[in-house]
Amino acid sequence: MHFKNKMALELGNETIYLEHINSHTFDDGIIYLKKGNVLFIGENIRPQHLVNPGVLGMKSFKIWGEKVFANIDSDTAIVPAHGKAVINMQVLTEYRKNYVAWFNRFAQLYREGKSKEQMFADKTARKIAKKLNLDNNPKHFDYYDYYSTTLIDGDIDVPVALSVSQLEEYLGRYTANGKPDIIVELSDGQLLIKQLGSIISWIKPYQGDGFKVMKYRGGTVVFERDKQGQVVAIKTHPDERARNKEKYEGVFAKLP
Structure with a gap:
């Protein structure tokens, strides 16, 4: 249902x-x-x-x-x-x-x-x-x-203030071989990160393209940009004790 x-x-x-x-x-x-x-x-x-x-x-x-x-x-x-x-x-x-x-x-x-x-x-x-x-x-x-x-x-702990248009730069689907895709979406003015069977959490901006994952032992994520300033990947840094660490950890390329 x-x-x-x-x-x-x-x-x-x-x-x-x-x-x-x-x-x-x-x-x-x-x-x-x-x-x-x-x-x-x-x-x-x-x-x-x-x-x-x-x-x-x-x-x-x-x-x-x-x-x-x-x-x-x-x-x-x-x-x-x-x-x-x-x-x-x-x-x-x-x-x-x-x-x-x-x-x-x-x-x-x-x-x-x-x-x-x-x-x-x-x-x-x-x-x-x-x-x-x-x-x-x-x-x-x-x-x-x-x-x-x-x-x-x-x-x-007040986050770095980002506009909706700035947050929208990070939206999309990110992929890595052999791992479920990571999806970044916007909900109620906050960024969410999701991976099937692994994690769903809002992420909080703290420095540049870096975000804190607000799930217990979620660690951090950093978005990577190309020379033109476009977001092209996300690199995840889960806590050492995080569940499903192997599935979630790594560099995921942004799909077009």
């Missing part, structure tokens, strides 16, 4: 609405049972663990919030994909408020010139993050440094 944006299914006496969103993953979605007034929110929140704001950073956080709140009321049962808690509109509102406060605390520390290690250790940030532990899970902070890093690298 495939759908692009929205789909409605009639099943017995129930109407089920499915809606695609770029949130926790690029192929995420929410499911709403109209008669039962139940919404399945997926991994956009995790009652038992911290979670990143979304594949497009805080932009995804904003997107999924708008779409979820458009489908619920004060009586809706909201079911996350993991954890024990079934929450309601009030709890979700408070959760999102605390998540934004956590983000804002890191932004403040960043402006003050604090290192990542100092930000990870900040007691105020940890106190706010504790409020996101809806299941009172003792392992709630197990991935704290990782999810803190996604906030800092993704949204707080």
